[in-house]
Amino acid sequence: MYECHDDHFIAFKGIRSDRYSKYNFQYQYLKGETYTCHADHSNNENSFGLSVWTEKEATNYCSQLVVKVKVYYKDVARMVHKNGKIRCTKINILN
Numbered sequence: 001m002y003e004c005h006d007d008h009f010i011a012f013k014g015i016r017s018d019r020y021s022k023y024n025f026q027y028q029y030l031k032g033e034t035y036t037c038h039a040d041h042s043n044n045e046n047s048f049g050l051s052v053w054t055e056k057e058a059t060n061y062c063s064q065l066v067v068k069v070k071v072y073y074k075d076v077a078r079m080v081h082k083n084g085k086i087r088c089t090k091i092n093i094l095n
Contacts, residue, residue: 001054007072008070008072009073010068010071011053011054011058011069011086012052012053012055012057012058012067012069013029013051013053013067013091013093014060014061014063014066015065015067016064017065022062029067029093030093031067031093031094031095032092032093034090034091034093035090035091035092035093036090037049037050037089039077039089049089050090051086051088052069052071052086052091053084053085057084057085067095068093069092069093069094070091070094071090071092075088075090076088077089
């Protein structure tokens, strides 16, 4: 499902064309930047945290702009939506 490496994997994030999240203006996801936040470890599908997806699911979530994201395994908080979405505490935007 993901391009996996020794200490990280590559995932995708669907965002608006202005590089903000689909629903809020908390972060503007810029190329080369790293973002951190608290992530909810519950199994609630609408839990809080930085979310990443497979490319297909990221496009389904918000197709305006889909960016590649680098995630270290240690920064994964929870898998939700039947393992279709990963909640993270830290992500790096690659493009």
